[in-house]
Amino acid sequence: MNTLVLRVATRILLPLILVSSIFMLLRGHNQPGGGFVGGLIASIGFSLHVFVSGAEALRRMLRTDPRWIAAVGLGVAIISGLVGPYASGTPFLTSAWTSVGGVKVGTPLVFDVGVYLVVVGAMLTFILGIKEQG
Amino acid sequence: MELINAALVGVLMASSVYLMLSRNLVRFVLGLALLSHAANLLIFTGGGITSSITSRAADGATAESDSLAQALILTAIVISFSLFTFALVLAFRTYETLETVDTDAMRAAEPEPSGHPGRTDPSGRPS
């Protein structure tokens, strides 16, 4: 499996997959997609990388423990739920929206980013955990 | 449509139960995966896909099944996936430690290791 062709292919594919996963994340609010799908796509890309180049390579690439990514994602999601209410005194997870250059940007999108991070972090934790173990 | 989906849910349910009743832990985990499939399909069916089909026939709009049911299923898919993966890891670690995947042979927690089961004197007389 560990052939040169695959190696090269992955090197090209991985960025593509990651970009498309972020695309999925961002368009999710209006079209099919969203944090889950985006995160899952990215995870598939990463697991491909793991299969081809090994767990060590992925760890080097990430430069951080994927568990932290999951934790950051969860933190982002919680904070996004606190921002809106902090501004307006409304209940937890109330959305707050603003317009940046004609594009509506709001806390639900930040929340979705949190979802994305948790999915990626969790999947990589699973995969690396299993892979590294014998 | 609901008839065939309901039947399918039944088949999946029965298959998963049958797998779970196996003494092989791996089969149990596979059964778990089937069980969550069955549950998701059940929500999908129960949540009202049938109306979407009739509405498609009526006004020709794109098929749109109950979006809340979809959201619920999405949530359920991710949750059951997390738990399924964890269960797999658990099965793996159990195999590593107990050196078996036969649940009948897993006797580390139960029953109580006792030379004289139930013969301990209630008043604490050394037996």
Add this chain to the structure above:
Amino acid sequence: MEKASARVPLYSRLVVALPAGLFVWFASMVPSVAGGEAQFASIGWLPQLGVDLAFHVDGLGLLFALLITGVGTFILLYASEYMRGHPQVGRFTAFLVAFMLSMLGVVLSDNLIVLFVFWELTTLTSFLLIGYSHGDSAARRAALQSLIVTGAGALAMLAGFVLLGNAAGSYSLREMLAGDSDLAGHPAYVAMLVLVLAGAFTKSAQFPFHFWLPNAMAAPTPVSAYLHSATMVKAGVFLLARLNPVLGGTDEWGMTLTGFGAFTAVYSAAVALTRTDLKQILAYTTLMALGVCVMFIGLPQSRGADEVPLGAVAAVAFVFVHALYKAPLFMVAGTIDHSAGTRDIRSLGGLRKAMPWSLLAAALAALSMSGVPPFAGFVGKEILYSSAIGSTYGVAATAAIVTANAMIVSAALLVVAVPFLGQSPATRPTPHEGRWPMWIGSLVLGVAALGAGLFPRLAFEWLLLPAAGAVAGRQPHFEASLWHGFNLPFALSVVTLSAGALAYWQRNRLTGALGSALARLPVTGDSAYDWLMNGIARVSVVHTRIVQCGIQRRYLLIVFATLGASVLTTLVVKGVIAWPARIPDVSFVEWLLAILIAASALVTIRSHSRLMAIVALGVVGTGIALIFLLHGASDVAMTQLMVETLVVVIVAMVLLKLPGFRREVRQTGLGRWRDAIVSCVVGLTTTLVLLAVTAEPSHRRLTEYFQKTAVPEGFGANVVNVILVDFRGLDTLGEISVLALAAVSAYTLINWRPRRSARAAARSKAFPEAEGAAKPETLS
């Protein structure tokens, strides 16, 4: 045993002041209570349910309170000396005081539930006291036994109290007495009676629940003297006396109490004669006394006799008399044990010179016990006899009480005459008199017995008649005197004394005969208790071995069978099974998908190859994703496909490290059929329920709202995504928490293993229990 050099802790002497002070306080109430003014105090505890901390000092309560505090004073004094040098004296003293206070609570409570609270407190404290010598397994067994037996009775009694409260509309005894509710005619009267009597009889050790009391003699002597003579065991008697005006007066009440009481009295008096341990003899005579009390509380007086409730007077008088003589005798027995080193009358004798004060006290008490004039015992016995003669069961009751009393006379001689006056055995340590706290109490009580006999009018008018009035529910007119002339009761007294003396004289022959008769009893309470407890233990082991067998397959089978059976039953019972009205128009693609999924599911079941199973599982997932897609659920379908991909990746990674299916020991044919049937029932019921649900009208209210609101308020066109991140963001928050936690847990699970040496590993295989106790763990 005695460590004469050990100091007596100051607190154990000082604490005597508490009961003494209380005694004085209660004594100061005597005039007003005797004058008919009961004291009452109440504060709310749980007023919503009518549970108030209500205390009521009437004649009966006061009599008991005086006995408890009066005897308690001397017992505590005695204990301070007796327990000198023992370990855990502080705890012992505290429990004894706690017991005394609980007992006071029992006799002074006006509220049945509060009474129960104190009742159980006496159970607990006596448990702790009986088990004082906890190194001794007999003491532990006795403590457990008393807790179980009296506890069982108490629970029945609680049920009885609840019934009683519901019937009377109040838990307050005063209100019950004042109220005109006809409890005897209540449909649940017999149930109440049985339940309450269960509590009273177990506590007061009536046959057949008597066996725990002699076993409880494993406790230190002060405990036996206090709990098992003067007070705790009297709680049952007290309760019967207390409830006599409420529940009594019926045939059921009279027959039960008289029957059980009389039998207990005669039986235990006979047993007493066959014992050789001083405390055992006294314990059985206590049982006799309790039997007598119970009997006379219930003894129905024949109509036509004068209006004096003689039974109540007799019972109350006997409670009083018994407390005055039994506590001293127990204390003297303890002193003998202390100084002579044994309590066995066969190796005792000739103590009169060494222990003069104890002899004096014991003699006074024994004379009262035998009912020799002019002691209180004589007065009490006269009343017993005249009450028995005048009762409905005249001859039988009289015969029973005379027989029991005659044997008691013999027992009194046995416990005093043998150790003090008999031949001194050849070999024994030199006995000596105990220090003053060990005999002063006995002496005072003995003198009090004499005094009460000499001036009966005093005792009766101030104490006993008000108490009897409370028992009978009306004030008795009764002239007490020492001398009633030569009448039938006196004749019976003479008969009793002579028969007792005769029995003592012929005691060897008598005890032999009694002993062999008793040995022939097929079952004793004690052996029945053992049988029951062992039975429970055995049943529990068998039961638990069946239900909690440790085999996961069987657990799951039961769970699924329960599910299938209960849902199917409900479906049938409620008539929910409905077939779709019309044949659905199903497209070819849908058919194909359904068949594909079903077939793959079956392959997953049947496959003997891991790889095949994984692939088939993937096909099922993909097929379901396609079903979602077919109905426009593109988000779900997409997620499902991605998840399916990852599942296959992860499953392949893990599963290939695990052994294949072939190593599985095949199920037997029967087991496979059983599994198949359960699976099919679960599957079938799911289908049926789902069909029934889809047959109902569908509701799209929520979805319509979401579709209407998503763009204008949620600023998103993908309704499903808006639901996920906004409308139902909390679900998603929980969901990603699950995901993150699962990942962290799985990671920890894989990378964390207990570090263990080979020895520890071998040990933990032998004793898996001991694992994880103090083992270093590391994160590798």
Add this chain to the structure above:
Amino acid sequence: MTWLVAGPIVVPLSAAVVTGFLMGYGGIQRLVSLCSGIALFGTAVALLTNVWNEGVTAAQIGNWPSPFGITLVADHLSAVLVLITAIIALAAIVYSFEDIERRGLATVLHPLLHALMAGVCGAFLAGDIFNLYVWFEVMLIASIGLLVVGGTRAQLDASVRYAALSLIATTLLLTGIGLLYGLTGTLNMADLHLRVQEVENEGLLTVIAVIFIVAFGIKSAVFPLFFWLPASYHTPKVTVSAVFSGLLTKVGVYALMRVFTLIFTNDIGYTHEILLWVAGFTMVTGVLGAASRNDLRRILSFHIVSQIGYMIMGLALYTPLGLLGGIFYTVHHIIVKANLFFVAGAIRRFGGSSRLARLGGLYRDAPLLAALFFIPAFSLAGFPPLSGFWAKFLLIRASMDVHEYAIAATALAVGLLTAYSMTKIWLNAFWKGRPEDAMPTRPPSRSEGFFLLAPVVGLAAITLAIGLYVQPFYELAERAAQELMHPAEYVGAVLGEDAVSGAGPSPAGPGGSGN
């Protein structure tokens, strides 16, 4: 006030994240964990105070009107249970300081523990049945994580059983929710209360109710679905099993109480009769199991099963006093049971074992421990004046009021056997002399004495307080029971007062076309 309602979820969930980040820093992690525990406690107190003063409090999460968004609701029952949860969490955190090595397991323990609390509180506060499911899952995964960390043989074995049965339970719950949603078209529990009254096929509703009984029944470990509990509770660290013993099954009981007073009340003669039978069998089976065991934690685990029966009994009677008794029993039980597990851990630490045959002599060597065992043990057995007595009395009285004598008799007999079990421990661990081949008992160090015994003392004090000063607790339970019996206030707080009085088409809302 809506903040207070979300607080018991947000605080521990954030604490889980923060302590997760601090995994490498034992000391700071502990401090943060403790502070979070205190913060949760403070929030819970404030929430209960608020509910006490102002009645049922609801928060529309995301500011979407119910039944469209997710609602969190705190009525008296929820608020009390959240408070008890916070107390147990605090006790567990303190206990863990000594029970679990700082650099070892503790680093994962704290995040998982806080996540578990978030799940538990979330389940108590959820006003939406699917949200309830989600919190059940959070609880489940956090609990499996806690159960298995350490990875000993027994723990792995136990985790397999626990995971297997719990996963089935939650999936079954999901199935039930899917069916209920298909039938009524709503998930909000207050809304469900109104919608189910419009369902014409009542039999179908009963069928779904039975599915819920089974799903929650596994969670709350009732007969014959309890197997996972005695199979697992004796294996993890003491801190963990104490938290489990106090909280996990009680969430199942709570869910049954909520669902079978708010939603499935259409066929009480059927569903609640089932529950009554279940209650009786659960009591008996649990207490027999306990009698057959000779290990401290195994005995205590089986007693949990037994006492679940009492709580279900209160629900099954479905009278104000019955529910009151059930709620009272639940609160009492959580405190006492967690405490007993803490004490069992201390016994094991000082006495060297948790097997009765290997114990002894602690009455002489550790009198304080003896006293601290005595209080919860005899409270569990229902002796006055401890909290257990009132719990039992209320239930007995409630069952006798409605002439259910058989269940009352069962409850009393089981109470006696509970006393027998507790006495068995007492006789063997405390009164009996030490076995000759056992190591001598070890006096506790100062830190052990504080961290292991402070939680025990605190919980014992609560037990005593409930027993001696019962009236306020009764009143609290009474209010909670009243709210369960008469859901109008609950529904009003969630959907607005119109929904209650109207009971008609649908609550105010843009999409409200009803059916």
